[in-house]
Amino acid sequence: MPSSALVYPVILSEFNDDGHYYTITSPNIPGMITQADTLSEAQTEAVDAIATMLDGTTYPLPQDSSSWILESNQQVHLITVDMDAWYHEKNEYLK
Template identity: 50%
Template sequence: MKQDIVTYPVILTEYNDELGHYYVVTSPNIKGLVTDGETITEALFNVKDAIATMLIGIKYPKVQDPRKWRLEKDQQTSWVTVNMTK
């Protein structure tokens, strides 16, 4: 069976507020994508499921170059690979 693998850059934003310390993940590539986690590892794990769910049955969005994104001081980028055949 052929694997259907997608890789997208995401933005992790770190928060320390009244809700605690956590990370929110978004991606300009996938409109409406928002998920979170208490750690970077958890947030990146959660975003894999979110990407897979949001891309079911649609044409995959073109991958943008994250070097062109403007980031705030509490943001960083990461690449996420998702196996869409699972």
């Protein structure tokens, strides 16, 4: 059985302008953006955002993030998404 785990690099941007928070985007997944107050929450929110955007689509190949140009408040994180687990959890929540 093929694995349902996907790994995508994301850009985590840290802001302190109107409080302290993070935004998470991914050039792999146009339109994907999410926000969180802590680094831990940012990673959890990134999993949900990626899975939501990819649900029912063909999964894009992960890009090589080494060529991405980052701002001083940005860093690359790798996010692992288990689509089967996410789908199961989503459906349990909806029951």
